[in-house]
Each structure stands twice: as structure tokens, then as C-alpha cells.
Amino acid sequence: MIVRNSPVPTRRPVSSTPETPAETPSNTVAQTRPLAQDTFTGGAGALQRTAKVGAAPAGNHGTLMREYLTGARPPPADFEQVMGYKPFPIQTKHGQRMQDPHGSASAPGKIGPDKEFDPAAKTHDYGYDLLRYYEKKGTPLGPEARKAADALFREDLFNYANDQKGLGGRLKFRAWAQIYATAVELNSRRQGYGPP
Numbered sequence: 507m508i509v510r511n512s513p514v515p516t517r518r519p520v521s522s523t524p525e526t527p528a529e530t531p532s533n534t535v536a537q538t539r540p541l542a543q544d545t546f547t548g549g550a551g552a553l554q555r556t557a558k559v560g561a562a563p564a565g566n567h568g569t570l571m572r573e574y575l576t577g578a579r580p581p582p583a584d585f586e587q588v589m590g591y592k593p594f595p596i597q598t599k600h601g602q603r604m605q606d607p608h609g610s611a612s613a614p615g616k617i618g619p620d621k622e623f624d625p626a627a628k629t630h631d632y633g634y635d636l637l638r639y640y641e642k643k644g645t646p647l648g649p650e651a652r653k654a655a656d657a658l659f660r661e662d663l664f665n666y667a668n669d670q671k672g673l674g675g676r677l678k679f680r681a682w683a684q685i686y687a688t689a690v691e692l693n694s695r696r697q698g699y700g701p702p
Contacts, residue, residue, distance in 0.1 A: 562640045568650035575633050575658055577602040582639065589639055593632050596625065600665045606631040611686070618682045626662035630655055630690070637701040649699030656694050660687035 563570060573579035577595050581604070586592045593604045609631030611620035620627075633655030640647045663686055667679030693702075 562643075562645045562647050566650065567648040568654035571633055571636065571647065571651040571654040572658060574636055575604055575629050575655065577604050581636075585636075585639055588642055589635050598625065598662075598665075599669060600662070603629040603662070604632050605629055606635055618685065619679060622666060622679070623663055623682070623686060626659055626666065629662065630659040633658070634702050641701040646701060652694050652699045652701075656687070656691050659690055663687055 570579070574581065581593050582588075591607055594607060595602050595604055603625065605625070605628035607628070609628035611623045611627035634652075637647055637652055637655070660683070663683035664680065667676055667683045670676045670679055
């Protein structure tokens with residue numbers, strides 16, 4: 507169904523002077539308003555304006571990373587679209603952690619307790635994907651973000667080790683936690699604490 511409105515008659519401009527009875531189109535001066543400045547397109551280009559939408563929040567990026575990894579801050583709105591997965595939360599004895607469902611402990615040759623350290627590795631992988639996400643958005647996180655992801659990884663590994671019942675188990679997993687955490691931290695230093 508098509509609805510057509512009748513044309514709206516033109517309104518005469520309101521003025522403080524009395525009307526002259528002999529107004530005709532030939533002696534009427536057209537009143538025009540000054541054009542409003544388009545504030546949307548002024549200044550920065552469209553690409554620069556849209557880049558700010560996905561910009562990393564201001565402040566301490568180490569704190570920001572920890573908030574993301576512990577679930578205190580939800581993932582960025584378009585994280586799933588950009589990175590291809592939706593992080594999911596798990597509850598541990600030491601608090602909530604957000605995880606990359608495709609992550610894993612990537613020890614060379616699968617040496618050590620890669621299965622036992624898998625939950626910590628999935629959280630760490632999500633942290634590294636946040637670094638990649640912000641790099642893709644054109645606003646990379648500062649070095650403190652990667653350091654915070656590595657620090658939480660170390661913390662989670664040692665929490666697992668210290669939660670073991672027997673002294674032998676605790677010592678064994680502490681040794682492996684030290685090896686895994688140190689390897690990750692050395693690699694981060696080698697890469698300048700930027701996105702991997």
C-alpha cells in the first residue's frame with residue numbers, strides 16, 4: 507500500500523516588520539539561513555574516526571589485560587568477529603579465568619605437564635589474542651599488557667603446582683612451572699613485549 511501525503515504549503519518567514527500588502531514573487535527577497543557546518547566530516551577523515559571505535563582504552567594496559575583475563579572486563583564488542591572465536595569463562599580455585607577454546611600448552615615436543623597446564627595456557631592464549639586484536643584495530647596495547655598476561659600465566663602455573671597434595675608432586679610441578687613461565691617470558695622479551 508502506498509501512502510501519499512498532500513504537499514505541505516510553503517510557510518512565510520516570520521519577521522518583526524509588518525507585512526507589505528503588495529508582496530509578489532518579483533519583489534520578495536529570499537531569506538536563507540546560513541548553512542550549518544557539518545561537524546561529522548570536519549577535521550579527521552572517516553578512517554581515523556572509525557579507528558577510534560576499536561581503540562584500546564586509555565590507562566594502564568597491564569591492569570586492562572588482567573581485567574580481560576579474569577573476566578572483570580568483557581571482551582571487546584567485535585572480538586569474536588575479528589578473531590574468530592568467543593572466549594569463555596571457567597572457575598578455578600583461584601578465581602575466574604577467560605579462555606581461548608582453541609588454545610593449548612604449546613611445549614616443544616609436548617614435554618612436561620602440557621595437559622595439566624592447559625587451562626593456564628588457554629587463558630594466556632586469549633591474552634595474546636587480545637594483543638593481536640588491538641594491533642589489527644590499529645591501536646596496539648603497551649608492553650605492560652603482555653607482561654601482565656605472562657605474569658598471570660606464571661601465577662596460574664604455580665597455583666596449580668602448589669595445589670598438589672604431596673611434596674613430590676608440588677616440587678615436580680613447580681620445576682615445570684618455572685620452565686614454562688621462563689620460556690614464555692624470555693620469548694616475550696625477545697619480541698619486545700609487543701603482539702606475538
